[in-house]
Amino acid sequence: MSRKPDFDGMACPLPLMDHDTIQLAHGAGGRMSADLLEKLILPRFSCEELNRLEDQAVLDLPAGKLAFSTDTFVVNPIFFPGGDIGDLAINGTVNDVAMSGAEVTALSVGFILEEGLPMADFHRILCSMEKSAATAGVRIVTGDTKVVGHGACDKIFINTSGLGVIPSHLNLDSRLIAPGDKILLSGTLADHGMAVMTARKELSFQAPIQSDSAALNGMIRSILDACPNVKALRDPTRGGVATTLNEFAAGSNTGIRLEDERIPVLSEVMGACEILGIDPLYVANEGKLIAVVPGQDAEAVLEIMRANELGREAVILGDVVAEHPGMVTLLTGLGSERIVDMPVGEQLPRIC
Amino acid sequence: MSRKPDFDGMACPLPLMDHDTIQLAHGAGGRMSADLLEKLILPRFSCEELNRLEDQAVLDLPAGKLAFSTDTFVVNPIFFPGGDIGDLAINGTVNDVAMSGAEVTALSVGFILEEGLPMADFHRILCSMEKSAATAGVRIVTGDTKVVGHGACDKIFINTSGLGVIPSHLNLDSRLIAPGDKILLSGTLADHGMAVMTARKELSFQAPIQSDSAALNGMIRSILDACPNVKALRDPTRGGVATTLNEFAAGSNTGIRLEDERIPVLSEVMGACEILGIDPLYVANEGKLIAVVPGQDAEAVLEIMRANELGREAVILGDVVAEHPGMVTLLTGLGSERIVDMPVGEQLPRIC
Numbered sequence: 001m002s003r004k005p006d007f008d009g010m011a012c013p014l015p016l017m018d019h020d021t022i023q024l025a026h027g028a029g030g031r032m033s034a035d036l037l038e039k040l041i042l043p044r045f046s047c048e049e050l051n052r053l054e055d056q057a058v059l060d061l062p063a064g065k066l067a068f069s070t071d072t073f074v075v076n077p078i079f080f081p082g083g084d085i086g087d088l089a090i091n092g093t094v095n096d097v098a099m100s101g102a103e104v105t106a107l108s109v110g111f112i113l114e115e116g117l118p119m120a121d122f123h124r125i126l127c128s129m130e131k132s133a134a135t136a137g138v139r140i141v142t143g144d145t146k147v148v149g150h151g152a153c154d155k156i157f158i159n160t161s162g163l164g165v166i167p168s169h170l171n172l173d174s175r176l177i178a179p180g181d182k183i184l185l186s187g188t189l190a191d192h193g194m195a196v197m198t199a200r201k202e203l204s205f206q207a208p209i210q211s212d213s214a215a216l217n218g219m220i221r222s223i224l225d226a227c228p229n230v231k232a233l234r235d236p237t238r239g240g241v242a243t244t245l246n247e248f249a250a251g252s253n254t255g256i257r258l259e260d261e262r263i264p265v266l267s268e269v270m271g272a273c274e275i276l277g278i279d280p281l282y283v284a285n286e287g288k289l290i291a292v293v294p295g296q297d298a299e300a301v302l303e304i305m306r307a308n309e310l311g312r313e314a315v316i317l318g319d320v321v322a323e324h325p326g327m328v329t330l331l332t333g334l335g336s337e338r339i340v341d342m343p344v345g346e347q348l349p350r351i352c
Numbered sequence: 353m354s355r356k357p358d359f360d361g362m363a364c365p366l367p368l369m370d371h372d373t374i375q376l377a378h379g380a381g382g383r384m385s386a387d388l389l390e391k392l393i394l395p396r397f398s399c400e401e402l403n404r405l406e407d408q409a410v411l412d413l414p415a416g417k418l419a420f421s422t423d424t425f426v427v428n429p430i431f432f433p434g435g436d437i438g439d440l441a442i443n444g445t446v447n448d449v450a451m452s453g454a455e456v457t458a459l460s461v462g463f464i465l466e467e468g469l470p471m472a473d474f475h476r477i478l479c480s481m482e483k484s485a486a487t488a489g490v491r492i493v494t495g496d497t498k499v500v501g502h503g504a505c506d507k508i509f510i511n512t513s514g515l516g517v518i519p520s521h522l523n524l525d526s527r528l529i530a531p532g533d534k535i536l537l538s539g540t541l542a543d544h545g546m547a548v549m550t551a552r553k554e555l556s557f558q559a560p561i562q563s564d565s566a567a568l569n570g571m572i573r574s575i576l577d578a579c580p581n582v583k584a585l586r587d588p589t590r591g592g593v594a595t596t597l598n599e600f601a602a603g604s605n606t607g608i609r610l611e612d613e614r615i616p617v618l619s620e621v622m623g624a625c626e627i628l629g630i631d632p633l634y635v636a637n638e639g640k641l642i643a644v645v646p647g648q649d650a651e652a653v654l655e656i657m658r659a660n661e662l663g664r665e666a667v668i669l670g671d672v673v674a675e676h677p678g679m680v681t682l683l684t685g686l687g688s689e690r691i692v693d694m695p696v697g698e699q700l701p702r703i704c
Contacts, residue, residue, distance in 0.1 A: 028701065029591030029695070030694055056452045060416075061418050063413070064415075065410050066413050067411075070460035070461070102408075108422035110423065110424040112509055142420055143422060146702075152506040152702075157505070161462075243382065344383045349376045349500075349501065350500060
């Protein structure tokens with residue numbers, strides 16, 4: 001129990017528990033489950049809905065379109081530079097809900113814990129989730145904890161599902177993407193994937209690559225308040241920007257043309273990509289968004305992104321074109337144009 | 353690939369896939385992920401929201417109170433008499449949402465698959481989920497699939513989260529339970545837990561114990577249409593009836609008194625409980641509900657339960673009393689009264 005979490009200089013001391021590690025009985029629904037819940041989990045996520053400890057939360061929501069999303073997090077290692085599985089689980093689902101234009105309202109959390117997981121590790125993850133939920137302004141209103149025997153899962157897996165209400169004047173729909181639209185990216189590529197990959201391979205760089213794990217709902221609200229005509233928002237996670245843009249091109253039957261020189265990649269990330277032979281266009285990001293906006297709105301949206309702390313490196317990445325419908329291409333500095341295809345196989349397992 | 357699923361005589365043939373088992377690349381977000389989704393998953397759950405393949409579903413819901421629940425399923429074995437992890441994942445979350453009085457509207461599904469899981473097993477589980485979702489009248493509107501390496505999880509884990517809208521005239525709240533109320537149980541106890549336990553231990557009985565896994569939203573609708581004054585509904589899953597009733601007693605600061613002779617347990621289930629030294633009051637059920645209703649409504653609700661195929665063995669199990677607040681007791685046939693406590697340790701790991 002030597003490792004103590006420490007966020008922004010604020011200690012988050014481990015409560016006194018009867019066991020130093022997770023036991024099977026912590027998931028059995030009896031007294032030890034109640035103990036884990038009351039001492040470790042509830043103090044981090046306390047809110048009226050959760051504290052009722054019913055099997056479901058009851059929320060008062062206005063009428064309208066509701067966005068609903070789910071994601072399971074199995075990242076390995078569970079702690080990495082710039083984040084951990086806990087903040088990833090909060091930010092990932094906040095982002096998936098927010099990309100619809102919704103105000104993110106509430107999250108559920110489902111834990112699968114491996115027998116023997118150090119209680120201090122679980123607590124550190126819970127503290128990280130508390131902090132990222134507070135930063136994103138969302139509440140965890142319902143949850144579930146299962147424990148499986150040693151060897152039946154790898155330390156901890158977390159599912160989060162999220163809800164949000166979409167303002168009625170918005171109509172984001174990637175099928176509406178049309179030639180003349182611009183593709184914007186809110187910052188540097190491939191930070192999260194390469195942070196996890198280099199942490200896992202124990203590659204030593206002078207400064208470790210930091211994950212970009214962050215909740216983007218604040219930036220999205222600024223963008224949509226100023227430019228409600230945004231066609232589509234998406235966070236390029238698994239499969240990276242290449243996958244997101246291929247899905248946009250296929251879904252809207254348009255072509256997408258990127259310019260190589262505009263792609264922002266940190267030099268240390270590019271260095272790691274080159275060592276590992278990985279194209280940053282295919283690497284997961286966890287705190288970046290792609291926005292597709294009408295051409296006349298592109299500069300305004302770019303300004304708004306850059307005014308946000310999480311969007312300082314935002315760029316206009318390319319154009320939606322009538323040529324090569326369904327395909328994404330990359331214009332190189334030498335003037336040639338190559339196809340950016342969907343990834344075929346496994347690139348980076350358990351990156352989120 | 354010799355095992356073929358067969359439901360009600362209807363074959364559910366395995367689509368032609370490039371691989372006989374789950375590969376890491378099926379979870380990487382690229383072409384193989386898309387292949388798994390398009391050939392295996394989407395045909396089972398096809399609906400407008402899911403087919404859009406966005407990172408979130410968008411639902412039109414009326415204003416009002418929304419019930420939101422999550423549950424993760426790690427049952428071992430994944431196939432057992434009377435069900436499998438798939439129908440359990442649907443029915444479990446449908447029930448958790450429905451117990452609030454809500455009309456269950458939509459579910460999310462998050463899969464964690466182990467590399468090497470036979471494709472036929474995954475397909476059989478998907479077919480089972482399709483069937484139980486259709487029976488319950490709910491749609492799966494959003495989902496996520498992760499694959500972890502061989503040995504990093506045990507075959508398949510499933511998270512489901514669910515949403516439903518609560519009619520505005522209902523106000524189920526276990527804190528409202530008061531002396532004079534009656535405790536009703538919709539059928540026999542401990543079927544699910546003992547089905548899984550005996551399947552796991554390979555105990556051979558003449559007839560295998562069948563899980564009671566079932567969606568109870570239809571029965572609940574009938575009950576609430578006739579008796580909107582129901583105080584509380586709960587499905588006694590992990591920890592069994594003893595845990596549910598202890599939570600009710602503690603939350604409402606009332607006493608609960610059960611009568612031993614009224615507890616319905618199938619003879620084969622009681623036999624297995626006796627062999628394994630397990631009290632059926634602590635065993636998980638997956639197709640039963642406890643209803644707490646005002647005394648004057650008890651007979652009417654009992655009639656409605658018994659008129660439903662899933663409630664034929666319903667009983668009035670006991671009374672809410674002013675004595676021993678916060679405690680549950682059991683009156684034996686001999687006239688003595690003993691405390692039914694919360695379970696302390698692990699009784700049946702990975703039962704759901």
